[in-house]
Amino acid sequence: MALSVLSVQSRYMCCNEKNLKSAISFEVEKGFLNAVGGNMRFSNFLQSKLINLCSRSKHKSAHKLLEEVNGYGTASISDRSKLLNKVSVLMGYESVQDLVENERAHSQHFGSDFKDILDEFAFSLARQRFSSIIIGSSSPILLFDEIASESEGKNHILGHVRLPVGEEILDIEGISKTGPSLDSPIVVNPSFFEEKSENLLPISQCIATQNEEVTVPNVIGEDSSHTSALTMEQKATMIELILDKPLKSVPGISSKHSRQLEDCGFHTLRKLLHHFPRTYADLQNAQSEVEDGDYMISIGKIVSSRGIRASTSFSFLEVVVACDIGNNLNNVSAEAKKTIYLHLKKFFRGARFTNRYFLNSIQAKHKEGDHVCVSGKVKAMKKEDHFEMREYHVDVIADEKESCVHGEEKTYPLYPSKGGLKPDFIKDAISRALQALSVDIDPIPKEICEEFDLLNLYDAYMGIHHPKNLKEADLARKRLLFDEFFYLQLGRLFQMLEPLGTRVEREGLLDKYRASNMNGVLIEDWSALTHKLLKSLPYSLTSSQLKAISEIIWDLKQPVPMYRLLQGDVGCGKTIVAFLACMEVIGLGYQAAFMVPTELLAIQHYQHLLNLLNHIEEPSRPSIALITGSTPARQSRIIRKGLQDGEISLVIGTHSLIAESIEFSALRIAIIDEQHRFGVIQRGKFNSKLIYSSASLRKDADTDCPPKADVFMAPHVLAMSATPIPRTLAFALYGDMSLTQITDLPPGRQPIETFIFEGNYAGNETVYQMMRDELLSEGKIYVVYPIIDTSEQLPQLRAASSDLETISEKFEGYQCGLLHGRMKADEKDEALRRFKSGETDILLSTQVVEIGVDVPDASMMVVMNAERFGIAQLHQLRGRVGRGTKKSKCIFLASTVSGMNRLKVLEKSSDGFHLANIDLLLRGPGDLLGKKQSGHIPEFPIARLEMDGNMLEEAHHAALKILGTSHDLERFPKLKAELSMRQPLCLLGD
Numbered sequence: 005m006a007l008s009v010l011s012v013q014s015r016y017m018c019c020n021e022k023n024l025k026s027a028i029s030f031e032v033e034k035g036f037l038n039a040v041g042g043n044m045r046f047s048n049f050l051q052s053k054l055i056n057l058c059s060r061s062k063h064k065s066a067h068k069l070l071e072e073v074n075g076y077g078t079a080s081i082s083d084r085s086k087l088l089n090k091v092s093v094l095m096g097y098e099s100v101q102d103l104v105e106n107e108r109a110h111s112q113h114f115g116s117d118f119k120d121i122l123d124e125f126a127f128s129l130a131r132q133r134f135s136s137i138i139i140g141s142s143s144p145i146l147l148f149d150e151i152a153s154e155s156e157g158k159n160h161i162l163g164h165v166r167l168p169v170g171e172e173i174l175d176i177e178g179i180s181k182t183g184p185s186l187d188s189p190i191v192v193n194p195s196f197f198e199e200k201s202e203n204l205l206p207i208s209q210c211i212a213t214q215n216e217e218v219t220v221p222n223v224i225g226e227d228s229s230h231t232s233a234l235t236m237e238q239k240a241t242m243i244e245l246i247l248d249k250p251l252k253s254v255p256g257i258s259s260k261h262s263r264q265l266e267d268c269g270f271h272t273l274r275k276l277l278h279h280f281p282r283t284y285a286d287l288q289n290a291q292s293e294v295e296d297g298d299y300m301i302s303i304g305k306i307v308s309s310r311g312i313r314a315s316t317s318f319s320f321l322e323v324v325v326a327c328d329i330g331n332n333l334n335n336v337s338a339e340a341k342k343t344i345y346l347h348l349k350k351f352f353r354g355a356r357f358t359n360r361y362f363l364n365s366i367q368a369k370h371k372e373g374d375h376v377c378v379s380g381k382v383k384a385m386k387k388e389d390h391f392e393m394r395e396y397h398v399d400v401i402a403d404e405k406e407s408c409v410h411g412e413e414k415t416y417p418l419y420p421s422k423g424g425l426k427p428d429f430i431k432d433a434i435s436r437a438l439q440a441l442s443v444d445i446d447p448i449p450k451e452i453c454e455e456f457d458l459l460n461l462y463d464a465y466m467g468i469h470h471p472k473n474l475k476e477a478d479l480a481r482k483r484l485l486f487d488e489f490f491y492l493q494l495g496r497l498f499q500m501l502e503p504l505g506t507r508v509e510r511e512g513l514l515d516k517y518r519a520s521n522m523n524g525v526l527i528e529d530w531s532a533l534t535h536k537l538l539k540s541l542p543y544s545l546t547s548s549q550l551k552a553i554s555e556i557i558w559d560l561k562q563p564v565p566m567y568r569l570l571q572g573d574v575g576c577g578k579t580i581v582a583f584l585a586c587m588e589v590i591g592l593g594y595q596a597a598f599m600v601p602t603e604l605l606a607i608q609h610y611q612h613l614l615n616l617l618n619h620i621e622e623p624s625r626p627s628i629a630l631i632t633g634s635t636p637a638r639q640s641r642i643i644r645k646g647l648q649d650g651e652i653s654l655v656i657g658t659h660s661l662i663a664e665s666i667e668f669s670a671l672r673i674a675i676i677d678e679q680h681r682f683g684v685i686q687r688g689k690f691n692s693k694l695i696y697s698s699a700s701l702r703k704d705a706d707t708d709c710p711p712k713a714d715v716f717m718a719p720h721v722l723a724m725s726a727t728p729i730p731r732t733l734a735f736a737l738y739g740d741m742s743l744t745q746i747t748d749l750p751p752g753r754q755p756i757e758t759f760i761f762e763g764n765y766a767g768n769e770t771v772y773q774m775m776r777d778e779l780l781s782e783g784k785i786y787v788v789y790p791i792i793d794t795s796e797q798l799p800q801l802r803a804a805s806s807d808l809e810t811i812s813e814k815f816e817g818y819q820c821g822l823l824h825g826r827m828k829a830d831e832k833d834e835a836l837r838r839f840k841s842g843e844t845d846i847l848l849s850t851q852v853v854e855i856g857v858d859v860p861d862a863s864m865m866v867v868m869n870a871e872r873f874g875i876a877q878l879h880q881l882r883g884r885v886g887r888g889t890k891k892s893k894c895i896f897l898a899s900t901v902s903g904m905n906r907l908k909v910l911e912k913s914s915d916g917f918h919l920a921n922i923d924l925l926l927r928g929p930g931d932l933l934g935k936k937q938s939g940h941i942p943e944f945p946i947a948r949l950e951m952d953g954n955m956l957e958e959a960h961h962a963a964l965k966i967l968g969t970s971h972d973l974e975r976f977p978k979l980k981a982e983l984s985m986r987q988p989l990c991l992l993g994d
């Protein structure tokens with residue numbers, strides 16, 4: 005309605021703006037409706053709703069609200085809005101907005117004519133009723149206010165087509181009349197967005213009406229003759245306009261809708277187009293048989309929707325969807341087709357969910373006759389062909405006439421909702437945006453697309469959102485995935501080339517990347533301190549470790565901060581590689597920080613390094629410190645001071661290392677062990693912390709002694725991952741990182757024998773016997789549990805603390821220890837120390853031992869309820885044994901036979917990368933990396949990473965090719981512009 009295009013300003017604007025606007029809009033509508041009805045004041049409407057709720061004495065809050073409603077007329081706008089919100093919630097709506105939408109839908113029986121009249125009158129009515137609100141006083145033509153900034157001399161390109169000097173600014177109402185709305189189909193020439201800087205077109209010519217097409221000279225493509233006179237800079241700036249235009253400039257997206265989209269994060273065309281379908285429905289309903297427990301996705305028609313009150317405090321919603329199934333619905337005889345009925349059920353507990361208003365409102369959300377796509381797990385009901393779904397997802401297929409419903413087009417994109425916007429609304433906006441897209445938007449040159457077998461960008465956007473079939477969607481996905489990698493690679497390489505002065509230097513660097521496996525620094529060129537630590541080791545490094553450290557040292561010598569991921573299977577010896585990297589920078593007079601995810605690991609690393617450094621003579625022995633959450637305040641103060649003064653060269657710690665109060669005097673390298681366990685946010689925090697710390701050196705530089713030039717550079721970052729995440733997944737997460745892999749294990753390691761048993765009486769007894777045998781041969785045993793204490797909710801799970809007594813009794817004469825996350829740091833440390841020293845023979849633990857714990861002579865691990873862990877996680881746990889020369893065993897006890905089957909893969913393989921790939925396929929990347937991380941993973945681009953293994957390599961080669969042709973990207977202005985939109989060109993060290 006008209007009100008929605010107005011800019012509403014009020015001194016009461018302190019309350020939630022969305023709710024306030026909805027409340028006003030609602031009042032206006034209701035007021036008007038009632039005026040038409042002729043006899044009911046607006047507050048009566050609320051009263052009538054509330055009185056019904058009050059009829060039940062339990063609703064004390066409704067009574068109170070009724071009193072408030074009596075004073076509604078005199079209340080402030082913000083109080084009214086709050087009141088409306090409360091009433092809405094009490095009526096079972098989510099918010100006042102939800103109520104407005106539903107009430108509006110309800111009022112549609114007045115017919116579209118009435119709606120038009122309502123729209124027409126609403127504006128003036130709003131003015132009359134709310135004199136305190138200034139409506140329309142600010143320029144309603146928000147679309148064009150960039151023009152003003154341009155005339156003020158800012159050379160800013162508009163989010164819309166620029167007008168020639170003197171052209172009248174169009175009125176928003178004018179635009180909405182001329183331009184199509186979200187409800188009307190449009191025909192727009194793809195070149196709508198393009199513009200010519202010197203000969204700008206009147207906007208009226210650029211907005212196509214229903215049947216006209218507008219031709220605007222093409223200035224975007226590199227080969228366009230019009231562009232030859234433009235400078236690269238101009239071209240690059242113009243290029244930003246296409247995908248980074250605001251949505252309000254897309255024909256067919258009204259300013260109201262664009263505001264709604266913007267509120268949910270869709271600020272530009274790009275943002276909207278990158279809202280990818282979460283899946284595609286095959287509208288042929290190919291399943292011919294449905295069985296209990298199947299996960300199905302199916303198209304059907306809603307046959308009924310009922311909100312049912314089962315008791316005074318229990319209600320449920322039942323929506324029945326009829327789905328025709330059959331192998332190929334178009335070519336199947338009537339007998340082969342059949343209809344199944346899906347009963348979608350949602351349950352509500354609590355008296356407030358049993359009132360009629362609530363039940364009506366939830367049942368009204370599913371309209372009989374609607375075509376929907378349903379997905380979820382089915383449970384067979386007693387009646388044949390009837391299935392229940394309790395956890396389901398329903399998408400309304402917007403237009404039942406849509407060709408795909410009738411089988412012409414099989415793939416139907418299903419979008420996730422965002423910020424409260426319904427998927428259909430987003431889908432519609434995406435379709436509008438696609439129509440407005442230019443065919444030649446692709447910044448990647450045609451030759452590169454051809455060489456790497458990629459769709460062009462326009463086809464990729466079309467293919468991902470409107471695919472004809474799954475193959476087309478997959479090709480589109482690949483192209484967009486390629487972009488993710490490509491720009492990261494391009495950005496990284498570009499950043500490295502920038503500071504290099506001469507063409508020869510740049511070419512040299514590119515050559516090194518062209519043959520990256522040749523990079524490395526000869527051992528003779530390592531620093532003296534690194535050599536000393538190397539000499540103190542009781543073993544020699546494996547060839548893989550040597551290669552890793554020389555790659556890292558090579559990177560440390562580059563003029564830009566290193567960003568490298570060190571990856572290797574469990575127990576391959578990553579820690580020593582990281583220690584050597586620290587020595588390299590400490591040897592040059594800088595500091596190092598080593599951050600690990602658990603206190604236990606911090607202590608272990610600290611003690612390990614301390615032991616190694618004891619072999620180095622005093623003057624050159626670096627001072628190291630340990631700082632964790634349990635470090636006493638006084639000691640932590642001393643350490644912080646030592647780091648600030650530069651007296652401490654290396655600090656090992658948990659996330660407390662990123663505490664605000666820690667400052668370094670010359671931090672040069674940050675090692676982040678098990679980086680993904682910190683989550684992206686903390687990683688970012690750590691980085692910025694480091695940059696800040698380095699930046700603080702500038703102050704010193706201004707005063708007495710100017711530091712070396714490279715002090716201004718942000719610290720090098722070496723991330724380590726013991727979870728052997730697949731190479732490609734690693735890049736999706738750490739796309740701008742270089743990768744070093746340790747591929748072999750230290751010599752003398754014996755393969756771990758793996759057994760899987762069912763955790764029943766017989767299984768347990770067998771395991772106990774194996775444990776006895778192990779103890780007799782002087783082995784040490786970890787017993788790992790999924791939980792600390794037994795839980796009533798999960799009686800089938802064995803718990804570490806509760807089992808201590810049982811195990812102690814069973815293994816009389818042997819000492820048992822306990823280790824879990826709820827213990828204090830020193831208790832944990834003591835438990836591990838006793839196990840290491842042999843004071844305890846059996847350590848009952850939770851998964852705290854999973855990461856990094858190193859007890860080389862531990863020779864057996866038993867994992868209880870192993871089905872509760874992921875495959876990669878079990879592989880990690882198994883890696884706690886077999887770290888020495890003693891032959892080790894690992895036993896997984898599963899509660900169920902089906903659980904045992906899943907674990908069988910661990911019996912067959914001990915290759916972490918292979919197992920991680922399986923986990924990725926079984927559980928998806930979110931699960932593989934733990935909950936913390938999953939929220940940050942763009943599900944779409946990496947959904948099938950295991951199958952796109954070569955993509956990263958290709959992206960890397962493509963980036964090298966581009967930069968080989970033009971070191972500064974001057975010959976590819978579109979790419980340069982795109983790169984600058986995707987990430988700052990100088991992320992670090994600038």
Ligand SMILES: Nc1ncnc2c1ncn2[C@@H]1O[C@H](COP(=O)(O)OP(=O)(O)OP(=O)(O)O)[C@@H](O)[C@H]1O
Nearest residue numbers: 543544545546574575576577578579580726750856
């Ligand atoms: N080259 C080597 N030769 C013999 N032993 C080694 C070698 N490198 C490391 N080790 C030993 O192997 C064990 C495992 O090393 P480390 O803890 O560094 O492995 P990791 O890769 O960090 O393992 P995890 O992923 O389990 O944390 C340690 O006891 C370490 O001393």
